[in-house]
Amino acid sequence: MGRSRPFWRLNAAERKVWESYATGAPVDLRVSPDDDPAEGHTWGPERSVRAEVLASLLIGSEDKPGQVPGIRLAGARIVGELNLADATITARLHLLRCHMGIVSLNDARTRGLRLRNCHIRRLRAGRTTVDGLLDLDGSTITEGVRLDNAHITGQLRLTRASVGSPVVRTAERKHDLAGWGPSYTEPRHGEPVAQTSVAVWAGGLTVDGGAFLRRLHTTGGLRFIGAHFNSGLYLEGAEIAAPGSHAVYADHMQATAAELGAGFTASGTVRLRGARISGVLSFDRAVVKAPGRALHLSHMQVDELILTPESIEGDVNLAFSRIGVLLDRPDGYPRHVHLNGTTYESLRGLAVLADRLSWVSRDPEGYRPQPYEQLAAYYRRIGHETDARRVLLAKQRARRRTLKLPGRLWGRLLDLVVGYGYRPWLAALWAVLLLAAGTGVFSHWQPAKISLDETRHFNAFTYTVDLLAPVSVFEQRGAWEPVGWTQWLANGIVVAGWVLATALIAGGTRVLRPSNTS
Structure with a gap:
């Protein structure tokens, strides 16, 4: 031989x-x-x-x-x-x-490895270096894949593969979950067993070529904490079933692109907290279902986030993430969306202002000012000043609901009179109405002259203007005294003038206050 x-x-x-x-x-x-x-x-x-x-x-x-x-x-x-x-x-x-x-293959170093369309009980490749391709396309691995801290210089391929979770003895569950290693012992006949919630354990994995997991099917989650996908992660059409747990757990993952769309289905939370995606992170036509939080995408940095899923059941958390371009569909979001601290350079998608206002108001913890300020800053940056003012007005109205009764009453008055300063034309409208009312009334019920020695000619319009102004301009207020019931009207116009002036000052101060939102 x-x-x-x-x-x-x-x-x-x-x-x-x-x-x-x-x-x-x-x-x-x-x-x-x-x-x-x-x-x-x-x-x-x-x-x-x-x-x-x-x-x-x-x-x-x-x-x-x-x-x-x-x-x-x-x-x-x-x-x-x-x-x-x-x-x-x-x-x-x-x-x-x-x-x-x-x-x-723990701690081994090997050339390209191909196990295609095989039926494998378990694959252990922790800390392995594969100089080339690791190909598991079409294979069934019944009790999980372990690739923690492995380094694959070529591609990782799990397309059309099926991966289950490791089976462990109930009595030794804690120990076996920690290692999946040599300490694992087979369950004896009739002994109770359990399954972990992780099918692919790959924390710290580095893949220099693309990681192609298209149409992968798992009963258990994908654990990619701290993984590096230097040519992208592709999960289109994958079905990840981890109900009540994490379907994808990828905190601090780094990738040039991450495609979790085109039929991607997750039963369990998809968590990419602190991930860094230098290209596109896509959930286009994805289906995500979790009892609590469906998408946990907080503290991320991503150049472009495509959030146009087929359906999401559960909360979406984008808090404190920095997004270059956000392509979404506001009606595709669930009832609760966490946006506090989220920043973005551009918004794409078919959304009217009313949809965006609904979007920024869905925080389950209640009113948060930053999402409104960020949205207003975006509209100002693209030259939509009117929309920016409407967003800031909506912010003040949302804030008013968090105040005590005196604050709510004063806020409602500011809203009614000048729209919190974002609708100054309301003050002009009120002034015109008061001037018209005063002029009409005092033309028919002329006030009495106070000093009979002076020769003055009464003008109802000028007199009403003098009442409305906080400070007498035409010296009409001190020369004429309203009679009968018109005294109440005159006093009301004086009070209204002070309210209008105060509201304009308060609203103007709020409008002119510098914003910290970039």
């Missing part, structure tokens, strides 16, 4: 693998090209290869000049745990439609 064997006997399938290793020639043990690897436990010895045989080839290999060794095996039942932990593997390993148990 050209190589010494550390085994007393190889079966026919193992002998084929052993002899083809030096050149990397393919070995196909399939009866049909569409053999279902999930049924691999029923395959006979003619398709069985011991995992220790594969490990011996990969770990003990010595490359020969002019040859590229490797294992290219299809339709095999791999018996036992394929343990390559801590190894440095220079040969390639390509498995197609194989049935496998546990694959352990």
